[in-house]
Amino acid sequence: MSVEPQSAPPRLSPARRDPTGARPARPARTAAYGYWRRLLPLLAALALAVRLPSFLHPFWSPDEGYLAVQARILADGGELYESVVDRKPPLLPWLYEATYTVLGDGSQHTMKLLAIAAQFTTAALLAAFARRRWGDRSGVTAGVLFLLISVGFIPQDTQATTFEVFIVPWTAAAVLCADRGRWGAAGVAVAGAFLTKQTGGVVLLPVLWLLWRSHSPARRRTGLPRTAIGFAAPVAAAALVTDPAGFLFWTVTGSGSYAFSLTGSELHVLIRAFVNSLLLCLACVGILPPVRRALLTTRPAAGTLTDLWVWFAASAGAVAVGFHFFGHYFLQLLPPITLLATAALRSLRPERLRSVLSVPACVCALFVLWATVAPRSELDHSDRVAAAVRERTAPTDRVLVWGIHPEIYRLADRAPASRYLTAGLLTNFSGGRDGPQVGEAYAVPGAWQVFAAEMRARPPALIVDDSRGKPYAPERVPTLRRLLAGGYEPLPETVEGTVFYVRSSGS
Numbered sequence: 001m002s003v004e005p006q007s008a009p010p011r012l013s014p015a016r017r018d019p020t021g022a023r024p025a026r027p028a029r030t031a032a033y034g035y036w037r038r039l040l041p042l043l044a045a046l047a048l049a050v051r052l053p054s055f056l057h058p059f060w061s062p063d064e065g066y067l068a069v070q071a072r073i074l075a076d077g078g079e080l081y082e083s084v085v086d087r088k089p090p091l092l093p094w095l096y097e098a099t100y101t102v103l104g105d106g107s108q109h110t111m112k113l114l115a116i117a118a119q120f121t122t123a124a125l126l127a128a129f130a131r132r133r134w135g136d137r138s139g140v141t142a143g144v145l146f147l148l149i150s151v152g153f154i155p156q157d158t159q160a161t162t163f164e165v166f167i168v169p170w171t172a173a174a175v176l177c178a179d180r181g182r183w184g185a186a187g188v189a190v191a192g193a194f195l196t197k198q199t200g201g202v203v204l205l206p207v208l209w210l211l212w213r214s215h216s217p218a219r220r221r222t223g224l225p226r227t228a229i230g231f232a233a234p235v236a237a238a239a240l241v242t243d244p245a246g247f248l249f250w251t252v253t254g255s256g257s258y259a260f261s262l263t264g265s266e267l268h269v270l271i272r273a274f275v276n277s278l279l280l281c282l283a284c285v286g287i288l289p290p291v292r293r294a295l296l297t298t299r300p301a302a303g304t305l306t307d308l309w310v311w312f313a314a315s316a317g318a319v320a321v322g323f324h325f326f327g328h329y330f331l332q333l334l335p336p337i338t339l340l341a342t343a344a345l346r347s348l349r350p351e352r353l354r355s356v357l358s359v360p361a362c363v364c365a366l367f368v369l370w371a372t373v374a375p376r377s378e379l380d381h382s383d384r385v386a387a388a389v390r391e392r393t394a395p396t397d398r399v400l401v402w403g404i405h406p407e408i409y410r411l412a413d414r415a416p417a418s419r420y421l422t423a424g425l426l427t428n429f430s431g432g433r434d435g436p437q438v439g440e441a442y443a444v445p446g447a448w449q450v451f452a453a454e455m456r457a458r459p460p461a462l463i464v465d466d467s468r469g470k471p472y473a474p475e476r477v478p479t480l481r482r483l484l485a486g487g488y489e490p491l492p493e494t495v496e497g498t499v500f501y502v503r504s505s506g507s
Helices: 028-050 052-056 062-075 091-134 136-149 163-179 183-196 198-212 217-241 244-253 256-260 266-283 288-297 306-320 327-345 350-373 377-392 407-412 447-457 478-487
Strands: 398-402 462-465 488-495 498-503
Touching: 028 052, 028 091, 028 136, 028 350, 052 091, 052 350, 062 091, 062 407, 091 136, 091 163, 091 183, 091 327, 136 266, 136 327, 136 350, 163 183, 163 198, 163 306, 163 327, 183 198, 183 217, 198 217, 198 306, 198 327, 217 244, 266 327, 266 350, 288 327, 306 327, 377 407, 377 462, 377 488, 377 498, 398 407, 447 478, 478 488
Parallel strands: 398 462
Antiparallel strands: 462 498, 488 498
16 A cells, blocks of 8 residues: 655745644744844845945035034034024934044044944835735845945935935834834834934824724724824924924924925926936836836735835925925935835746846946046035135134035034024025025025124134025125125135135224
8 A cells, every 4th residue: 555645734934824823833033033144144234335435535415514514513512403503303413413422523434334324224124024014035125125226316315424314214113113003113213204304204194004004993092192102202302402492493484495495496406306216217227127017917905005105105295395306305215115116026936036136236336336436526626625724724713614515614624603504594595496596585584683693793714605606606695795895805816716705904
């Protein structure tokens, strides 16, 4: 009598249980430990590789220079929204301040390492979300894919250590916590995103969507107050630690002209939006065709991706707010794009999936190479201007740089004469406007009165006109023009169009 061989029992995914409630063959905790032990080093190495060019230059953008100058002022005892001001919440300035306080002027490399940690954390959180929904392989896909497309814009937008880099881990944490029903933690993560930059708060929409989609009415009743408290408590604490009125003004009510002015700049803005959208498509070029085919040929269960589409739509709205469309604004779109692509790619065979991911990997390498070899004409200009400032001033002198490159203060090692580190806050130019809505009339409300008082109390030893023909040049700014005419005279030497004014002998 022959005995037919028994077929081997099916292997259970370590991330799932049998519907009957039976435990898998090996403990899920042990399986998860092995999974993350293999994946996390891969993500860490990839995060370091794609951001290695960030160490080539001290600053990549005016925002990064602004944060560095701001950090030094705060570390020396200044107060946020008083000694130095910006239209941003306090979380990232505080992080910069902490590194400057602990490590001094050598902390810029530390901030670049923290940016790598933020990218790594985002990739790990997206991997956790994808693994929870679609299994182990999708977790790997999500983590790797996010890092590959994270450098898909011009180097100044992807290599700088600025706000959006630190928004995305908070947004990923908020959606992951909401997906797991941890509503208080989700609210805290939403607050972290908002306190990094106001637009990060839009992640509240997918969090609320997930709460509303909860099948248990009791969970909805308890989840909403937990989310609200989790969000409100950190925001209220940040307002109280700084100054409630200053916090409200600089983060919400004082930026109307910056956020909503567009007249005269329509073509300028549309070109920037088109170029950055094109770069994003280029970064994703390898995954677009298979994602399209997967979306057309498969029908996911109703509602399984709705939260991700809500997240994508909310992030797209955040990119569009203010009509600026800078490349770094688009970084907020990458987490939902990553998860939507992962959902579409999960049906591919392993060899086909590797082939698909090889294309964004090659494109990523090209973007990293671009960041490595791209010329930095603006930074070189700032270096030359900073050298001229050092030659013409003493270390204790205060300087006013009239321009949009605050890193000149940091490179020159000179203290700013005003709490307004760029001309943008005083003219509305910081949004990149090239139209008529630039000038004193479009400044932050009350800024010119404060600026005039600063100039009377402690006149700068040197004024650096770095406008170079921009719409905020002194001849178009009456108050600054009167200041220069009343006590300053230009030096004959200039640096690539930058003019230096020293105090006249009779002043």
